[in-house]
Amino acid sequence: MIEQDKPRLPEGSRRIDTNGKAELPPPAQARGGNAFPNIPLFAHTGERFRLYEDLIKDRIVVLHFFTIRGQKAFPSVRHMENIAKHLKGRLGSEVFIYSVSQDIRDTPARLKHFAARYEVPKGWYFLTALPEDVEALSDRLQRSACNHRGSHSPRMVHYGNGGVGMWGAFGVDSDPAFAAERVSWVATAEGPVPAGAPRRAGPRRLGNDFAHHNRET
Amino acid sequence: MxxxxxxxxxxxxxxxxxxxxxxxxxxxxxPDGFLPSWIYDPSPPATPFVAPLFEMPVAQPVPLSALNPAPDPLRHQRYDEFPPEKYYIQRIQEFLWQYHPEPPYNQGTWSWGFDGITPGATFHVNYRNEQNVGGAFVRRINELPPVGSQRARFALPSVTLHLHNGHQASESDGIPMDYFGPGEFWDHHYPTFPAGFDDREKLTTLWYHDHRLDFTAPNVYAGLSGFTLHFDEKDSNDETDTRAGAFRLPSGKYDVPLMLHDVKFDQNGQVVWDFFTPTADPTDPPPVPNSDYSYTVNGMLGDRFTVNRTIQPYFRVEARKYRFRIVNGGPSRFYDLSLRADSRLGRRRARRGERFYVLSTDGNLLPHPLIKRHITLGVAQRHDVIIDFSHFRPGDHVYLVNRLEMREDGAGPTGRYLDEGDLIMRFDVIPSEGDPSRIPDHMRDxxxxxxxxxxxxxxxxxxxxxxxxxxxxxxxxxxxxxxxxxxxxxxxxxxxxxxxxxxxxxxxxxxxxxxxxxxxxxxxxxxxxxxxxxxxxxxxxxxxxxxxxxxxxxxxxxxxxxxxxxxxxxxxxxxxxxxxxxxx
Structure with missing residues (x-):
């Protein structure tokens, strides 16, 4: 890239120049302001956690709601098992999966028994909580988890970066490899952007392929 | 069993x-019982009509030699058939933007935009003429901070820029998967010819905005939008054009793009997105006990109406015709817009001026202008309109009013029309220096x-x-x-x-x-x-x-x-x- 003169701001621009100045007060980060309920949760492993302190803060999170009973109608946990396979390596250190039951009958002991039917790598927890707490959480994440005790397992998966506060969503029945790729999007960058000329991301040279993007591969 | x-x-x-x-x-x-943030924690007040409208500058081309590496024709369909007339470099950045001069907004709001402004500069692109001169090439460089360092914490600093309504090939379209991250760039080739080489397919008012898979809403909300205008020998950007067939629509400073976004701010004047972003102290009790903080899937409404990222601005207009290109930039609100004058001439006279000469729908010129008292804009819809302020006197105020009520959760209009409605911006009428512009009888079939x-x-x-x-x-x-x-x-x-x-x-x-x-x-x-x-x-x-x-x-x-x-x-x-x- 040829370095150009720093462009002058147009007349009337409302950009506030911070060059050479201390940061203005308070520059609070833009935020949603929606705190997580720091509810206690009980895992299929017998462990007990606080939602925010132990499970969200500083982690890449994949979270969905389910019920054991609902798996016959819609096998969301089987889908999540496929996603977990593609997250292997990152699971348990950087990325964590939380499957939160909305059925009060899904006790930790029952969850343990249920989890044994699946390949559950380190970093994937089946969780339950007091009914009012699960309700508080599912209200906050997704009002539509229609029926807090019901037979329906929602399709929605929330994924995000708990440290940064950036969240997206996908369907649990999405392509599992692609779901794992999405989770990588929200990971905190390791170090600053490399100095020097910007790198070309695309479009790539034309070919006969019909991939889902035009990026350099 | x-x-x-x-x-x-x-x-x-x-x-x-x-x-x-x-x-x-x-x-x-x-879902029921959803309570969005604009209800339980309204944005700080901002006196309307004290901030002047931000008028985006016209994007300035750079010489081809400024592009290093040079454009690569092998990356673009039909590049050699449609060589660009102009080349541009646009840098996507994070900065503090002042939505309003009063506290807390005066200290700036962390925003995303282009070369220090939001909306970005307005591109003027010519349709290719008989000599095959026209079109544009835009290199966009992502200079946003990487994930974890961005101040607009709700948005993803990996972007893709879609030219909405552009007749361009997939690789320059800015589809959701064509994203580029901090330290990367993407080349967009805009060939700028009408579909099927049929002049009736020409486009007029386009807008560019982020289209990132899963993150379009927060990224556009953070500030990634701007205008691209197409011109040709009829819609020639010259109200004094004497060539036969030229429309002579109001041009230059009388042709004003208006981008509407409704935004929700916190008490520090920072943009709020309704999802469960942790606060500094995530165990803070909510300000309203038992309130429903919720991740929104229905829509995102703001309670501050902004035009060109200015809260309820005023704009001085001469007592003559203006062309406004109005885009509803979203994220979720629908508008029904009309004019309401506060005129010394009295209601009956003022009523004559309270109308739009609608030139285009979704940025495409109509067969002929239509006179309408109100226009409806869903998200991303556009109308070019002429407002003739010669019906008013210097000193008069004319308000752009939205009368459509939205569902509180943002999923769509309620269907009700409000009597007073929301005042989006104010036009302050001053004396005219003459008006050579025309309203054409015929435009594009x-x-x-x-x-x-x-x-x-x-x-x-x-x-x-x-x-x-x-x-x-x-x-x-x-x-x-x-x-x-x-x-x-x-x-x-x-x-x-x-x-x-x-x-x-x-x-x-x-x-x-x-x-x-x-x-x-x-x-x-x-x-x-x-x-x-x-x-x-x-x-x-x-x-x-x-x-x-x-x-x-x-x-x-x-x-x-x-x-x-x-x-x-x-x-x-x-x-x-x-x-x-x-x-x-």
């Missing part, structure tokens, strides 16, 4: 998850609809599935081709809203469509919808049949809901233009 009830359940589930659902899921599972070109009919049903938004029961999967359309053919698409409570502004990329019928009836000729369109506001239970064509390029594009919160929650399909004989 499966019981009879289980079998029934499986049956129901497979109806919901494969193909077109038999019943609207919406009626079964719609509609291209004919030829049913012999139709190869296929398709039905798309827009519905809701427990927090996610579906098309034919499916969620967006960029790896799945939902329609393989043969190049050079037309199709009839039916869009059906299965929900009875919300609206979807549906947008399809690349070429415009015309409405054949809406709920079984044709569109009357003097309706603004009797036009070339690229966004259609699909109201509750609406069903609309469209005539659509695909020409000139191959490749992948998308069709989606432009309530960008619905889009991010998967209400989108990928369609591909494929060579003849390879369609589905």
């Amino acid at each position: 499966a019981t009879r009830r289980d079998v029934l359940k499986v049956g129901l589930a497979s109806a919901a998850y494969s193909g077109v659902p038999k019943t609207a899921q919406s009626n079964l599972l719609f 509609l291209p004919p609809i030829n049913f012999d070109e139709v190869r296929k009919e398709r039905l798309f049903v827009f519905d809701y599935d427990n927090g996610l938004w579906t098309i034919n029961g499916k969620l967006m999967d960029p790896n799945r081709v939902d329609a393989a359309i043969e190049q050079g053919t037309a199709e009839i698409w039916t869009w059906r809203n299965a929900g009875n409570a919300w609206s979807h502004p549906i947008h399809s990329h690349f070429e415009e469509f015309q409405i054949l019928e809406r709920n079984g009836k044709p569109v009357p000729p003097y309706d603004v919808q009797h036009s070339r369109k690229d966004v259609l506001a699909l109201g509750p239970n609406d069903e609309v049949k469209l005539f659509m064509r695909w020409r000139d390029f191959l490749g992948k594009h998308v069709m989606h809901c432009h309530n960008v919160v619905h889009e991010d929650h998967a209400m989108m399909i990928r369609w591909d233009i494929v060579p003849p004989g390879q369609g589905d």
Whole structure:
């Protein structure tokens, strides 16, 4: 890239120049302001956690709601098992999966028994909580988890970066490899952007392929 | 052993998850009790009409030699056929932007934009002439901080820039998967010729905005939007043009793009997005006990109306004609806009000026201007209008008013029209220095609809599935081709809203469509919808049949809901233009 003169701001621009100045007060980060309920949760492993302190803060999170009973109608946990396979390596250190039951009958002991039917790598927890707490959480994440005790397992998966506060969503029945790729999007960058000329991301040279993007591969 | 009830359940589930659902899921599972942030924690007050309108500068081209590496024709379909007339470099950055001069807004709001401004600079791009001169090439460089360092914490610093309504190939379109991160750039080639080389297909007012898969709503909300205007020998950007056939529409400083975004701010004047971003102290009790903080999938409404990212601005206008290019930039609000004058001439005289000469729908010039008292804009819809302030006297105030009430959760209008409504901005009338501009009698005819070109009919049903938004029961999967359309053919698409409570502004990329019928009836000729369109506001239970064509390029594009919160929650399909004989 040829370095150009720093462009002058147009007349009337409302950009506030911070060059050479201390940061203005308070520059609070833009935020949603929606705190997580720091509810206690009980895992299929017998462990007990606080939602925010132990499970969200500083982690890449994949979270969905389910019920054991609902798996016959819609096998969301089987889908999540496929996603977990593609997250292997990152699971348990950087990325964590939380499957939160909305059925009060899904006790930790029952969850343990249920989890044994699946390949559950380190970093994937089946969780339950007091009914009012699960309700508080599912209200906050997704009002539509229609029926807090019901037979329906929602399709929605929330994924995000708990440290940064950036969240997206996908369907649990999405392509599992692609779901794992999405989770990588929200990971905190390791170090600053490399100095020097910007790198070309695309479009790539034309070919006969019909991939889902035009990026350099 | 499966019981009879289980079998029934499986049956129901497979109806919901494969193909077109038999019943609207919406009626079964719609959330209740959602309380968005603008209700429980309104934005700090800001005195209206004390901030002047921000007028975006016209983007300035750079010499070809400024692009290093140089543009690579092998990366763009038909590049050599359509060499660009102008080259640009645009840098995507994070900065503090002042939405309003009063505290707390005066200290600046962390925003995203282009070369230090939001909306970004306005591109003026010429249609190619007989000498094949026209079009543009834009290199966009992502200079945003990487994930974890961005101050607009809700947005993803990996972007893709879509030129909305542009007739450009897939690789320059800014489709959701063509993203580039901090330290990367993307080249966009805008060939700028009318579809099928038919002058009736020319486009006029376009806008560019982020289109990142899963993150379009927060990224546009953070500030990634701007205008691109197309000109030709008729719409020539010169109100004194004496050439035969020139429209002489108001030009220069009398041609003003207006980008509407409604924004929610916190008490520090920072932008709020309604999802569960942790606060500095995440165990803080909510300000309203037992309030429903919730991740929004329905929509995002702001309680501060901004025009060109200024809260309720004023704009000095001479007592003459102006052309305004109004875009509803979203994320979710629908508007019904009208004018209300506070005039010394009295109500009856003022009433003559309180009207729009509508020039375009969705940025496409109509066959002839239509006089309307009000215009409706779903998200991403545009109208170019002329307002003739010569009906007013210097010192008069004219307000742009929105009278459409939205559902509190942002999923669509309630259907009610408010008496007072929201004052979006104020025009302050000053003396005129003359007005050579004209309102033309004729503009662009509609291209004919030829049913012999139709190869296929398709039905798309827009519905809701427990927090996610579906098309034919499916969620967006960029790896799945939902329609393989043969190049050079037309199709009839039916869009059906299965929900009875919300609206979807549906947008399809690349070429415009015309409405054949809406709920079984044709569109009357003097309706603004009797036009070339690229966004259609699909109201509750609406069903609309469209005539659509695909020409000139191959490749992948998308069709989606432009309530960008619905889009991010998967209400989108990928369609591909494929060579003849390879369609589905």
